Amino acid sequence: MTGAPSRPGSAAEVAEAVGGAERIVPRGGGTKPALWSVEGAYVLDLSALSGITEYLPSEYTVTALAGTPLADVDARLAAEGQYLPFDPLLVEAGSTVGGAVAAGANGPGRLRYGGLRDFLLAVTFVDGRGEIVRGGAKVVKNAAGFDLPKLMVGSLGRLGVLTECTFKVFPHPESCATLRVAGMALDEAIEAAGRVGAGAVEIECLDLAHGLAGWDLEIRIGGRSFALDARLKRAADLLDTDVSTLSDDADARHWRARREFGWASTAASVLKLPLTPATAGALEQVLADLDASQVARVYSAGIQQAFVAWPAERVADLPALDRALSEAKLTALALRAPAEAANQPILGHRTGGELLRRVEQALDPAGRFGRL
Secondary structure (H helix, E strand, C coil): CCCCCECCCCHHHHHHHHHCCCCEEEECCCCCHHHCCCCCCEEEECCCCCCEEEEEHHHCEEEEECCCEHHHHHHHHHCCCEECCCCECCCCCCCEHHHHHHHCCECCCHHHHCCHHHHEEEEEEECCCCCEEEEECCCCCCCCCCCHHHHHCCCCCCCCEEEEEEEECEECCCEEEEEEEEEECHHHHHHHHHHHHCCCCCEEEEEEEEECCEEEEEEEEEECHHHHHHHHHHHHHHHCCCCEEEEHHHHHHHHHHHHCCCCCCCCCEEEEEECCCCCHHHHHHHHHHCCCCCCCEEEECCCCEEEEEECHHHHHHHHHHHHHHHHCCCEEEEEECCHHHCCCCEEECCCCHHHHHHHHHHHCCCCCCCCC
8 A cells, every 4th residue: 555644434444444554554643753654654544533422421431533633532521521530642732542542641640540541441443454353341340351452552553553442531620739849859859749649638740840950849739629728738838848839720731731742842852751769760870871961851640751852963862862771671652753763662671572472463463563
């Protein structure tokens, strides 16, 4: 198959496209080019596979086709006072339902209730044989069968082409505000974050953002409006230092920009890494060894994930970063990267090994989607 990207409008048309391709890669909103700009692959444009097919506010579930913009889902849920608790990234940029799942892309708000794997109830996808596969169930309580939905989270379009997803949703907090402590040392910020996290305060988001003066600790508190001030005071008392507060529109704008990578240069490669407070030091050492201690970065969701903006002028150093991350047993996924990095968006330490090969062989024996 050659020429312009196909635009299938149904799962059957996706199956036909996959079955007729030698090498194929799906594209949703195009917000994560490092995951679909694969040399020699036929690009399957899923933008026509769009629409919310079922929404049951009383059951707290929503089902949408894979090419549906997340902005459409957000708007529909917001009208009922609900939201996607895994806090998807790049919503305003045009990210889609299938793209978010395939990238395993959670935002800072995943801290409160969990990530995509906790909220994806059911999937429909086309495997490498061109067959339509369904897994999970459109109910919150379901324990039957192999957990295909979790398998598809973070699969990068290499195990199948998603066509429909069902999510569990939650009520949106009535009000939110953010406490910020600026210019901290990293170990000091991690210690303060742990203190607040252990202090019986219900936290929506907890990020460490690197700036010129050090690290800014940002803690978002949400809940019922009448109780918000007391929660903010409790968190501020636990911090026991000078804090500033973002409220109302300023709070909403700040976290929206965080999810849209507004803190990163538009030319930078954006890398996502799993992280813990214990491994943050290892990542800092990798950056220091590469003379990259000043790159923009955010340690997000209670320091469970890192986002690093690798400068465009240092693209030639990506192989060195790959080697350094591997030696440190750290793994990065390039969400945004130059074309030369797209064929292998994973940098650093590889995991999965033989188990991953067996799954790939079962779902895509001919290697139509490429190998991770």
